[in-house]
Amino acid sequence: MSALQASAAALRARAMTVVDLERVMEIETAVYPFPWTRGNFSDSLKAGHDAWVFESAAGAPAGIVGYAIVMWLPDEIHLLNISVDAAFQGRRHGRAMLDWLCGDARARGARSILLEVRPSNAAARALYAARGFAQVGLRRGYYPAADGAREDALVLRRELGRG
Known part of the structure; x- marks a missing residue:
């Protein structure tokens, strides 16, 4: 296990x-109107x-406060879910x-x-901008939205440099 700092609380x-x-x-069903299914997570684990x-x-009783799913490509990672x-x-x-x-991706060779x-996710967009992500594309109709509509996705990338 590795430790990291988040404000005053340490995370592992x-x-x-x-x-x-x-x-x-x-967590997933509480924070998203269109959450991943248990099968999506299970499939991600099975896919490696x-x-x-x-x-x-x-040692607080909170236990898991967040999670992330990452897919490795030859020299970059695709962040599929972070919550x-x-x-x-x-x-x-x-x-x-x-x-x-x-940091983990950079240390393991991702560029x-x-x-x-x-x-519509202003909080996430602000976080990504503050951490050096820039828009490199747009996927039209990528996400499900209310009443059967679809919402676009902004495609963001951050260069990690060499570890």
Whole structure:
């Protein structure tokens, strides 16, 4: 396990397991109007994607406060999902988790990180901009939206440099 700092609270990153999926699904369904399914997470684990949970290292009863799923490409990673429990948002946990993911990817040879984000997700867009991500594309109708509509996705990339 590795430790990282998020505001005043320390977080610990560890590999996600099938046992974690119940808690992951609690968070996922609480923070997204169109959440991933348990099958999406299970399939990611089976496919060998990096799947991380982030826990309170201070021994607080919170347990898992966030998670991330990352798919490796030859020399970059694609961040498929990163989420923080609603009760822990606004405490810089997302920032700490994203920084940890970028550092881990750089140390393992990735040169960049790619992700999609909804234009309507102002908080996530602000986080990504503050962490050096820039828009490199647009995927039309990528996300499901209310009443059967679709929402575009902004494609963002951050160069990681050499480890």
